Amino acid sequence: MSCRAVLSIGGNQGDALALLRSVAEAAAADGILRAASSVYATPPWGGVEQDDFLNAVLIVEHPGSPADVLEWGFECERAAGRTRDVRWGPRTLDVDVIAANVDGSPVASDDPTLTLPHPRAVDRAFVLVPWLEAEPGATLAGSPLRDLLGALDPADVSAVRRLEDSLSPDGWAG
Numbered sequence: 001m002s003c004r005a006v007l008s009i010g011g012n013q014g015d016a017l018a019l020l021r022s023v024a025e026a027a028a029a030d031g032i033l034r035a036a037s038s039v040y041a042t043p044p045w046g047g048v049e050q051d052d053f054l055n056a057v058l059i060v061e062h063p064g065s066p067a068d069v070l071e072w073g074f075e076c077e078r079a080a081g082r083t084r085d086v087r088w089g090p091r092t093l094d095v096d097v098i099a100a101n102v103d104g105s106p107v108a109s110d111d112p113t114l115t116l117p118h119p120r121a122v123d124r125a126f127v128l129v130p131w132l133e134a135e136p137g138a139t140l141a142g143s144p145l146r147d148l149l150g151a152l153d154p155a156d157v158s159a160v161r162r163l164e165d166s167l168s169p170d171g172w173a174g
């Protein structure tokens with residue numbers, strides 16, 4: 001099996017930039033990293049008052065199943081000392097699987113342990129903006145990312161700010 005997946009990574013506690021880089025470095029070290037967006041500063045989504053997040057998107061190609069990709073992300077979260085308390089609240093590192101293709105076909109699943117595509121991705125400029133950068137031709141549930149972004153509040157889209165910091169691991173050839 002071969003699974004190409006879109007990962008949204010983000011956090012707003014601790015050294016968020018270092019934690020995002022640790023995910024890109026782990027993906028490069030494991031040989032699964034295919035593309036990485038820039039790092040973005042993003043206002044908190046979801047109504048909980050908290051610090052701004054740093055977010056990015058990685059494209060990975062994993063030899064296992066989508067569940068293996070989710071487990072790979074959990075491992076990164078555990079390494080970052082992630083705890084689960086407030087829903088949509090502050091966190092050191094969150095790794096969400098946004099969409100996955102297995103052997104070239106998109107995966108659809110309503111399993112609560114791994115719902116694909118991620119049901120809230122279409123509402124999240126902090127996912128769509130970096131994803132569009134990392135994979136300009138991508139679609140989500142049949143819609144080009146540009147169209148999905150066009151349906152969001154323009155103020156929410158422009159509040160997602162690209163930073164100069166790079167996520168690409170040193171020496172990563174892409």
Ligand SMILES: Nc1ncnc2c1ncn2[C@@H]1O[C@H](COP(=O)(O)OP(=O)(O)OP(=O)(O)O)[C@@H](O)[C@H]1O
Nearest residue numbers: 087088094095096097098112113114115116118120
């Ligand atoms: N596509 C997915 N990506 C990541 N986790 C998922 C997905 N679908 C279901 N889950 C499940 O959601 C559970 C909660 O995940 P998490 O704590 O990261 O949620 P959250 O980041 O607070 O909220 P959200 O799911 O809205 O991003 C996880 O235990 C995981 O099994």
Ligand SMILES: Nc1nc2c(c(=O)[nH]1)N=C(CO)CN2
Nearest residue numbers: 010042043044045053088126
């Ligand atoms: N900007 C931003 N907001 C969030 C984020 C995130 O990664 N970025 N993650 C959340 C938990 O799912 C809740 N809200």
